[in-house]
Amino acid sequence: MRTLSILGSTGSIGRQTLEIVDMFPNHFKVEALCARQNSQLLFEQVRRYQPKYAALTGCEVTIPKDLKKSCEWLFGDAALETLAGVGTAQDVMVSVSGMVGLRAVLAARQAGRRVLLANKEALVAGGSLVMSQCEVGGHQATLLPVDSEHSAIFQCLNASQGNPFRKLILTASGGPFRNWDIKKIKTATIEQALNHPNWSMGSKISIDSASMFNKALEIIEAKWLFSADPEQIEVVVHPQSIVHSCVEFEDGTVLAQMGLPDMRLPILYAMNYPTRLKTQMKTLDLTAIKDLSFEAPDLERFPAISLAYQTLQTNDASSCILNAANEEAVAMFLKDEIKFGQIYYIVENTLQRLGSQRADTLEEVEYADAIARRTAKRMIQ
Ligand code: NDP
Ligand code: MG
Numbered sequence: 001m002r003t004l005s006i007l008g009s010t011g012s013i014g015r016q017t018l019e020i021v022d023m024f025p026n027h028f029k030v031e032a033l034c035a036r037q038n039s040q041l042l043f044e045q046v047r048r049y050q051p052k053y054a055a056l057t058g059c060e061v062t063i064p065k066d067l068k069k070s071c072e073w074l075f076g077d078a079a080l081e082t083l084a085g086v087g088t089a090q091d092v093m094v095s096v097s098g099m100v101g102l103r104a105v106l107a108a109r110q111a112g113r114r115v116l117l118a119n120k121e122a123l124v125a126g127g128s129l130v131m132s133q134c135e136v137g138g139h140q141a142t143l144l145p146v147d148s149e150h151s152a153i154f155q156c157l158n159a160s161q162g163n164p165f166r167k168l169i170l171t172a173s174g175g176p177f178r179n180w181d182i183k184k185i186k187t188a189t190i191e192q193a194l195n196h197p198n199w200s201m202g203s204k205i206s207i208d209s210a211s212m213f214n215k216a217l218e219i220i221e222a223k224w225l226f227s228a229d230p231e232q233i234e235v236v237v238h239p240q241s242i243v244h245s246c247v248e249f250e251d252g253t254v255l256a257q258m259g260l261p262d263m264r265l266p267i268l269y270a271m272n273y274p275t276r277l278k279t280q281m282k283t284l285d286l287t288a289i290k291d292l293s294f295e296a297p298d299l300e301r302f303p304a305i306s307l308a309y310q311t312l313q314t315n316d317a318s319s320c321i322l323n324a325a326n327e328e329a330v331a332m333f334l335k336d337e338i339k340f341g342q343i344y345y346i347v348e349n350t351l352q353r354l355g356s357q358r359a360d361t362l363e364e365v366e367y368a369d370a371i372a373r374r375t376a377k378r379m380i381q
Helices: 012-023 039-049 079-085 101-110 121-131 148-158 182-186 190-194 203-211 213-226 264-271 304-312 318-334 340-354 362-380
Strands: 002-007 028-035 053-056 072-075 091-094 114-117 143-145 165-172 233-237 243-249 254-258
Touching: 002 012, 002 079, 002 101, 012 028, 012 039, 012 091, 012 264, 028 039, 028 079, 039 053, 053 079, 072 079, 079 101, 091 101, 091 264, 101 114, 101 121, 101 362, 114 264, 121 213, 121 318, 121 362, 143 148, 143 213, 143 264, 148 165, 148 213, 148 243, 148 254, 148 264, 165 213, 182 340, 190 203, 190 318, 203 213, 203 318, 203 340, 213 233, 213 304, 213 318, 213 340, 304 318, 304 340, 318 340, 318 362, 340 362
Parallel strands: 002 028, 002 091, 028 053, 053 072, 091 114, 114 143, 165 233
Antiparallel strands: 165 243, 243 254
16 A cells, blocks of 8 residues: 655646545545645545545635534645645655746655656756756656656666666657647637647646647756756657657667557556556547557747747756746736747847856755746736
């Protein structure tokens, strides 16, 4: 039996993690659950999974009578970090969205927990801090990637018996605007941007997938997780989302990890790593899929990808700034305050305006994050 805390239990990844717990009630026990404001769903989850701890970081509500004493309740922003290290959970699923995940990851590691990492913003903003506390790979792994592309690469590397890789090939669905004209993309509506062809996800990552900032973040995520040089990371658009990513080895062999686009697979792999559990989930029928296609990304219509490579040329806070400006721009877009095309404009200009900032300590990373957010917001005012 493994004990698990879930930070962001009411979100897309959090709910799918609980589906895995439902599938294997004798393998996983929930220790703590945390959400920001979706109190109704959190209450239902607490009733069902009976954790020892529960937290709501973004609202103060009255706890229903029957739940008041069923577990210890925490409130406020700091509860996220506290919950990451509280109790005796062996694993912490970090599935909040945004850079707020960084402190949670560090707190979980400080408490000796294994981190199951869905949250990519933590690595993008504070990659060197996270990696200095974590081991990726081997039986002693303390960080297990959940993002499907990185789980795929992790699985291919696990099959390589320690042989070094030559190249990591990150696949990308291309998002809802893959075939759209650049002018039409710039004025796309919220509804159009949220309409991902293959995956059902939270709103922030859905917008990122439409702008391909998601792939930009994933390039940076891959650099940190697998110690890859920028030249070793390639992005290939694969609209069917069946090949989740590939690794090329020194002899020219390419290993790919495939499966239906179902996040429960990489979640389960991380939760029970290194052993694979038997499931009844629908499996891949290649003859039904028929065609797998691949194309180079269009960097003119999706310039976010080039911006990620630019930030990798530096050793400063550029990726943290890119992430913070993007988080703010996406939030503004979702509030209908800016046009879709302005997301890229805001990120690029925030990077240009702020220039080089240090990112060696948590304080420096949080400072760069804060000024990038301020700069991004002011750009529109
Ligand atoms: P959602 O928006 O669906 O869920 C986010 C979750 O985090 C919710 O439970 C939310 O609570 C909670 N949350 C957000 N901020 C805080 C906070 N400050 N304190 C406590 N809880 C907080 O996002 P997703 O599940 O889609 O994505 C989560 C992360 O996983 C992201 O970093 C994303 O990039 C990554 N990811 C997601 C994939 C997917 O398929 N969804 C695939 C690969 C990676 P509340 O509901 O109360 O707001
Ligand atoms: Mg992904």
